[in-house]
Amino acid sequence: MRFWPINLDLRCSLFLAAVALLAPTTACRAEGAMPAPLANPPAVPTFEKLPHAPLPKGEFIGWCGDRERYLLATDGQYIDAYDGSTKISAPSPTGSRWTQCGADGKYIVFPEEDAGRVRKFELEAGKSAILATFDSRSRREIGMAFSPDMKTLVSDQPLQLTAEAGQLRTIIVPGAVGQPVYKIVWSPDSSKFFVAHADTVDVLDAQGKRIGGGKIRKLAGVTAGWFDVEQRSLFLFLVSDDIQGIGNLVRCRIADWRCVQLKERVEQAAGGGKGLMGIVVPIDRPKLPDDDSSVPYQRYAAELRDNSFRLLARQEFTRAAGQTSPQLYVSPSGATAVLSWSLTERAKCPDAANDKCQPGWILDIGTAIK
Numbered sequence: 001m002r003f004w005p006i007n008l009d010l011r012c013s014l015f016l017a018a019v020a021l022l023a024p025t026t027a028c029r030a031e032g033a034m035p036a037p038l039a040n041p042p043a044v045p046t047f048e049k050l051p052h053a054p055l056p057k058g059e060f061i062g063w064c065g066d067r068e069r070y071l072l073a074t075d076g077q078y079i080d081a082y083d084g085s086t087k088i089s090a091p092s093p094t095g096s097r098w099t100q101c102g103a104d105g106k107y108i109v110f111p112e113e114d115a116g117r118v119r120k121f122e123l124e125a126g127k128s129a130i131l132a133t134f135d136s137r138s139r140r141e142i143g144m145a146f147s148p149d150m151k152t153l154v155s156d157q158p159l160q161l162t163a164e165a166g167q168l169r170t171i172i173v174p175g176a177v178g179q180p181v182y183k184i185v186w187s188p189d190s191s192k193f194f195v196a197h198a199d200t201v202d203v204l205d206a207q208g209k210r211i212g213g214g215k216i217r218k219l220a221g222v223t224a225g226w227f228d229v230e231q232r233s234l235f236l237f238l239v240s241d242d243i244q245g246i247g248n249l250v251r252c253r254i255a256d257w258r259c260v261q262l263k264e265r266v267e268q269a270a271g272g273g274k275g276l277m278g279i280v281v282p283i284d285r286p287k288l289p290d291d292d293s294s295v296p297y298q299r300y301a302a303e304l305r306d307n308s309f310r311l312l313a314r315q316e317f318t319r320a321a322g323q324t325s326p327q328l329y330v331s332p333s334g335a336t337a338v339l340s341w342s343l344t345e346r347a348k349c350p351d352a353a354n355d356k357c358q359p360g361w362i363l364d365i366g367t368a369i370k
Contacts, residue, residue, distance in 0.1 A: 272330025
């Protein structure tokens with residue numbers, strides 16, 4: 001095999017071309033010792049930047065069905081139902097924390113502890129019916145929760161159904177000494193529910209058979225909780241400081257009951273549709289007195305997060321601006337949220353139409369989750 005000699009000029013040209021190709025590579029490798037800074041992630045929007053309408057005055061009680069309706073407590077005795085900013089109900093005779101709406105948003109169900117009855121109330125017509133009775137002499141308050149499809153009622157006391165109840169099924173989950181029922185929450189598809197006691201959580205199927213659960217930290221009551229999108233775990237808000245009203249948000253796998261803390265120092269948490277949730281956290285850390293009195297927080301942050309706990313929207317509130325105790329609730333559809341707060345005497349409100357002079361907003365959160 002013969003090798004033909006390469007022309008000298010050609011060899012020089014090839015050498016220079018190779019050097020030219022290697023030079024930027026070498027430079028890049030040298031710079032690689034100190035990586036170029038990543039671009040800052042896009043800032044999450046504040047709630048005031050999202051489309052919103054004024055929230056009517058009243059304390060938010062809960063969502064009413066799957067059509068963005070909601071309940072507000074107007075005083076200590078009555079609640080009203082709203083569709084957007086429009087009231088759609090006659091005042092309903094209840095102030096019970098166990099009040100629920102039917103899936104169609106046309107009626108509510110609630111216990112009357114003094115009379116030992118469970119009542120169904122049609123919001124627009126004002127008509128009502130008794131669905132069940134119970135013995136209120138031994139213990140005044142009853143714990144109960146209807147399944148979202150309104151076919152099953154879970155209670156911590158025996159119930160006697162009336163003819164008005166129709167085909168309603170009942171499941172009794174009695175409490176025990178030192179282990180009263182604090183919370184009963186159904187999954188959105190009515191396939192399972194959980195019962196929170198003082199230091200345990202039981203997860204049961206729609207027939208009342210236990211399918212999971214376990215211990216929670218002592219002296220940390222379940223204030224709120226909901227199922228994740230896949231219904232394989234629970235989000236639980238565990239209040240450990242009753243004086244300051246704060247606790248931890250944890251996620252617990254149902255089958256093997258393993259819990260992971262997602263956020264500490266949470267003041268409010270609530271789950272909604274599409275795996276979305278609203279949480280409120282105090283930002284400052286006030287110096288607490290030696291006695292049992294509480295100290296108001298000066299700064300809060302309200303946050304919208306998804307099922308993976310990714311932050312989607314956030315806004316801060318300060319007592320100096322006259323806004324305190326924000327609360328954030330996502331609707332069952334995941335399309336709307338209610339953001340409410342309290343106004344102090346420091347709030348400067350010359351114009352009631354001003355956003356900051358309102359008690360809260362009805363938010364269109366669709367743009368925040370895209």
